[in-house]
Amino acid sequence: MEPDPRDDPSESSRRQFLKAVGVAASAGAFLAGCDEATREAFFQKHFKELDKDELAKVIARLEKDYSAKAGKPVTVDTTPAMDGVLFGYALDLSRCIGCRRCVYACVKENNQSRDPQIHWITVLEMKKERGVDIFESDPYYDSKEVPRPGHFYMPVQCQQCQNPPCVKTCPVQATWQEPDGIVVVDYNWCIGCRCCMSACPYGARHFNWADPSVPIDELNPVTHYLGNRPRPRGVVEKCTFCVQRSRHGKYPACVEICPVGARKFGNLLDPASEVREVIGGKRVFILKEELNTRPKFFYFYGV
Amino acid sequence: MRLFIDFLLGSAKQMLKGNRSYWGWVAFLLACIAVGLVGYASQAGSGLIVTSMRDQVSWAFYIGNFTFLVGVAAAAVVLVIPAYIYQWKPIKEIVIIGELLAVSAITMCLLLVMTDVGRPERAWHMAPWPIGRWNAPSSLLAWDALVLNLYFLLNFAIVTHLLFRAFTKRDYSHRFATPLILFSIPAAVSIHTVTAFLYNGLSARPYWNSAILAPRFLASAFCSGPAIILVVLQVLRRYANLEIKNEAIWKIAELMAYAMFLNLFLFGAEIFREYYSATEHLVFTQYVFTGVHGHDTLVPYAWASLFCSVAAFIIFLVPKTRRNFVTLNFGAFLIYCGVYIEKGIALVIPGFTPSTLGEIYEYFPSRTEVMVTIGVYGAGFLMFTLMLKVAIPIINGSFHLDSRRAAEAGIVQDAATSH
Amino acid sequence: MTLPRPLLLLVAAIISLSCTPSVSSKPALFPPPEGEGTLVADKAPDAPRADAGGEDFPVPPPPFTEGVFPCSDCHASMETDLTRRELGMHDYIKLEHGPRERWCFDCHNPTDRDKLRLASGALVPFSESYRLCGQCHGDKYRDWRVGVHGKRTGFWNGKKQYLLCAHCHNPHSPHFRPLQPLPPPVAPALIKAKGAE
Numbered sequence: 001m002e003p004d005p006r007d008d009p010s011e012s013s014r015r016q017f018l019k020a021v022g023v024a025a026s027a028g029a030f031l032a033g034c035d036e037a038t039r040e041a042f043f044q045k046h047f048k049e050l051d052k053d054e055l056a057k058v059i060a061r062l063e064k065d066y067s068a069k070a071g072k073p074v075t076v077d078t079t080p081a082m083d084g085v086l087f088g089y090a091l092d093l094s095r096c097i098g099c100r101r102c103v104y105a106c107v108k109e110n111n112q113s114r115d116p117q118i119h120w121i122t123v124l125e126m127k128k129e130r131g132v133d134i135f136e137s138d139p140y141y142d143s144k145e146v147p148r149p150g151h152f153y154m155p156v157q158c159q160q161c162q163n164p165p166c167v168k169t170c171p172v173q174a175t176w177q178e179p180d181g182i183v184v185v186d187y188n189w190c191i192g193c194r195c196c197m198s199a200c201p202y203g204a205r206h207f208n209w210a211d212p213s214v215p216i217d218e219l220n221p222v223t224h225y226l227g228n229r230p231r232p233r234g235v236v237e238k239c240t241f242c243v244q245r246s247r248h249g250k251y252p253a254c255v256e257i258c259p260v261g262a263r264k265f266g267n268l269l270d271p272a273s274e275v276r277e278v279i280g281g282k283r284v285f286i287l288k289e290e291l292n293t294r295p296k297f298f299y300f301y302g303v
Numbered sequence: 304m305r306l307f308i309d310f311l312l313g314s315a316k317q318m319l320k321g322n323r324s325y326w327g328w329v330a331f332l333l334a335c336i337a338v339g340l341v342g343y344a345s346q347a348g349s350g351l352i353v354t355s356m357r358d359q360v361s362w363a364f365y366i367g368n369f370t371f372l373v374g375v376a377a378a379a380v381v382l383v384i385p386a387y388i389y390q391w392k393p394i395k396e397i398v399i400i401g402e403l404l405a406v407s408a409i410t411m412c413l414l415l416v417m418t419d420v421g422r423p424e425r426a427w428h429m430a431p432w433p434i435g436r437w438n439a440p441s442s443l444l445a446w447d448a449l450v451l452n453l454y455f456l457l458n459f460a461i462v463t464h465l466l467f468r469a470f471t472k473r474d475y476s477h478r479f480a481t482p483l484i485l486f487s488i489p490a491a492v493s494i495h496t497v498t499a500f501l502y503n504g505l506s507a508r509p510y511w512n513s514a515i516l517a518p519r520f521l522a523s524a525f526c527s528g529p530a531i532i533l534v535v536l537q538v539l540r541r542y543a544n545l546e547i548k549n550e551a552i553w554k555i556a557e558l559m560a561y562a563m564f565l566n567l568f569l570f571g572a573e574i575f576r577e578y579y580s581a582t583e584h585l586v587f588t589q590y591v592f593t594g595v596h597g598h599d600t601l602v603p604y605a606w607a608s609l610f611c612s613v614a615a616f617i618i619f620l621v622p623k624t625r626r627n628f629v630t631l632n633f634g635a636f637l638i639y640c641g642v643y644i645e646k647g648i649a650l651v652i653p654g655f656t657p658s659t660l661g662e663i664y665e666y667f668p669s670r671t672e673v674m675v676t677i678g679v680y681g682a683g684f685l686m687f688t689l690m691l692k693v694a695i696p697i698i699n700g701s702f703h704l705d706s707r708r709a710a711e712a713g714i715v716q717d718a719a720t721s722h
Numbered sequence: 723m724t725l726p727r728p729l730l731l732l733v734a735a736i737i738s739l740s741c742t743p744s745v746s747s748k749p750a751l752f753p754p755p756e757g758e759g760t761l762v763a764d765k766a767p768d769a770p771r772a773d774a775g776g777e778d779f780p781v782p783p784p785p786f787t788e789g790v791f792p793c794s795d796c797h798a799s800m801e802t803d804l805t806r807r808e809l810g811m812h813d814y815i816k817l818e819h820g821p822r823e824r825w826c827f828d829c830h831n832p833t834d835r836d837k838l839r840l841a842s843g844a845l846v847p848f849s850e851s852y853r854l855c856g857q858c859h860g861d862k863y864r865d866w867r868v869g870v871h872g873k874r875t876g877f878w879n880g881k882k883q884y885l886l887c888a889h890c891h892n893p894h895s896p897h898f899r900p901l902q903p904l905p906p907p908v909a910p911a912l913i914k915a916k917g918a919e
Contacts, residue, residue: 116914190425192351200507260898277870
């Protein structure tokens with residue numbers, strides 16, 4: 001599935017040439033020589049600036065484009081944040097066994113590129129004797145069985161900071177924090193400068209170094225504009241707490257798949273939510289707390 | 304206005320005139336650009352995957368070169384300060400060359416940023432409202448884009464004005480030029496400071512998150528920029544019939560010695576802090592200087608950089624070697640190498656190695672990255688060459704508005720400006 | 723008369739703990755004891771819902787080994803032998819749960835085999851086995867009820883599906899079995915452009 005409008009062979013050679021000549025010169029020729037959809041995509045406004053009609057038009061264009069490429073209907077949802085909801089996440093380090101079921105459930109749900117591979121979740125294997133020591137951790141462990149004796153596992157994904165350094169550094173406001181606390185990216189606005197990747201202390205942001213590829217039969221057709229819709233090349237993407245699910249009340253895919261129930265998700269503003277129970281009743285710690293990013297992702301020891 | 308068209312047409316003619324070595328040099332630069340275009344075509348076709356950058360090291364060679372060249376551009380200020388503030392004559396004539404270098408360097412910087420981003424056609428998103436969504440004041444890249452473009456326009460305006468006035472044999476307009484020239488001094492400091500802050504402000508990258516990063520940037524820029532100018536001046540003196548006094552060159556070299564001292568001192572302060580406190584953040588410095596867990600790709604470069612800088616400092620400090628053009632040029636070469644490695648390689652890459660999740664990915668530039676960078680340098684130096692081709696004859700008085708046209712236009716020529 | 727120091731500390735700890743106000747205003751952890759032989763919730767064991775202290779815990783059917791339930795199919799016609807012995811049936815069960823003294827009838831009810839039996843003598847259906855487990859594992863029971871221990875699916879702001887303890891922990895050998903991990907990520911050095919080596 002190639003979401004980028006460069007499949008037309010006559011177009012792609014032209015584009016290559018134009019890009020090489022230079023952006024300024026290319027813009028005019030590019031726009032003159034393109035079909036209307038490409039032109040609309042080029043001039044598309046920032047997501048937050050789209051009015052109702054414009055948004056409907058954009059969504060119609062995207063759905064048409066994605067569906068045509070996928071050969072099945074693909075929907076693009078724009079459900080906004082619910083009132084009175086601030087999403088939070090908790091992960092039980094004493095339960096996680098490092099099986100990586102979450103990693104691949106996430107890939108499937110969120111249409112991450114298979115080749116080149118993009119994983120929004122990285123599971124780190126750590127030695128019990130060293131405790132949480134990132135510089136001694138190993139994301140490439142490949143033992144026959146997990147957990148390995150003497151080791152524990154720490155999955156890391158976007159920590160959905162309340163003070164997100166990535167949002168601060170973005171030169172074009174292509175990434176921002178939604179009212180429900182989810183940090184999202186407008187893939188049609190991102191310029192791919194990767195400032196946010198330098199700024200993120202959690203390695204949670206991932207770049208489409210090439211055209212992403214998702215097998216058509218594995219494409220999840222239920223998508224959200226700010227979440228798992230197909231991405232073009234050259235933009236940054238990240239975990240959105242499965243915005244296409246969570247805004248409809250469902251748990252994120254990683255929560256649902258976890259075979260040991262180590263992953264907890266809910267509304268931080270609801271005192272009866274699972275995350276609040278964790279924060280109130282368990283020993284909780286925050287990754288790289290000293291950086292004052294104020295994550296809404298809490299690690300805890302549920303023992 | 305008619306005069307300015309004359310100036311432009313005359314300039315174009317100047318660029319097309321030249322001996323065999325001029326055309327050889329131009330052909331070489333065009334070849335570099337061609338190499339760059341071939342590289343960029345492959346990058347435009349397949350995406351940035353043809354570079355060695357990955358999520359773990361997400362900025363590298365392009366941005367390293369960008370940082371180095373921002374320093375070169377900023378260094379024009381070293382020449383502007385004494386020339387215009389202290390009215391120090393011997394340097395004054397050289398300033399134009401420094402500013403031309405700044406303009407070329409900024410062009411290269413902007414080209415490098417454009418090659419580094421994933422969606423260059425969306426660069427307009429960085430424009431202020433209502434065109435784009437310029438994320439001020441919080442994004443340092445947004446500020447960097449602003450100050451770099453401003454600095455480019457500023458220097459371009461100054462140089463064009465100075466040369467156009469000289470072309471029409473008039474002294475430059477003090478009311479127009481002097482404020483701009485004075486403003487260019489803080490602007491030069493600002494481009495390098497903002498570029499340093501681009502790295503400096505990222506708490507996720509402890510290697511850069513040091514308060515003396517911006518001062519270090521300035522100190523090293525005041526070494527590398529003049530190092531290029533020193534060599535250019537000698538080349539021009541020999542081949543382009545431009546009168547440049549030894550005194551001026553030695554003065555620049557002396558300033559460079561002070562800058563290098565500051566650079567080394569700040570470096571030492573950083574090294575002391577890292578190794579004495581030996582927190583977990585030491586690992587980045589260790590990666591550069593000793594390697595970590597057997598990953599030592601950068602180690603030889605880091606030591607070579609340090610060796611070059613120290614050796615150059617000694618050469619430029621001792622008056623005898625400073626005044627000997629063989630050792631002087633060797634020193635300039637050492638400085639160039641030292642700072643290039645320091646900024647181009649030993650600054651950006653260790654910031655990412657190990658990554659924020661502790662992973663060590665040993666980055667080394669891919670062929671495409673090297674090709675594209677060669678192309679960018681080719682374009683920048685071609686621009687510099689063509690501008691010099693116009694500027695030098697104007698400075699030495701051989702290219703100017705003929706007096707009949709001047710009389711027609713009613714211009715009172717000022718003999719003093721053209722020697 | 724003086725108590726030994728450690729004992730004193732223990733007593734003090736117990737007193738202070740019991741004086742600490744409860745963090746949540748949830749009902750008591752254990753339901754009040756019922757009379758011997760009383761069936762707490764008289765529902766068929768395959769009913770997916772159970773009621774404990776006024777709370778709803780929707781759970782899927784208990785994970786029985788195929789063909790063993792209802793137990794009474796066989797056991798109703800068999801004589802009950804309370805002695806500890808090598809079993810002729812159910813030989814796949816290896817009891818590795820708690821101290822060695824543990825025995826079938828610590829949990830299974832000898833008379834009505836289709837029920838489990840609490841220490842109080844109260845009978846609970848298999849679909850409410852968490853109450854049996856909760857007798858010893860009070861902290862886990864508490865965490866499970868608020869969704870902190872174990873897996874919940876469904877809706878974070880609505881209906882949730884719980885799992886019984888036995889869905890994840892084999893009650894006869896509760897330690898979580900190791901799993902084969904899914905493949906590690908591709909190292910950055912091996913991520914290449916298509917068509918490149």
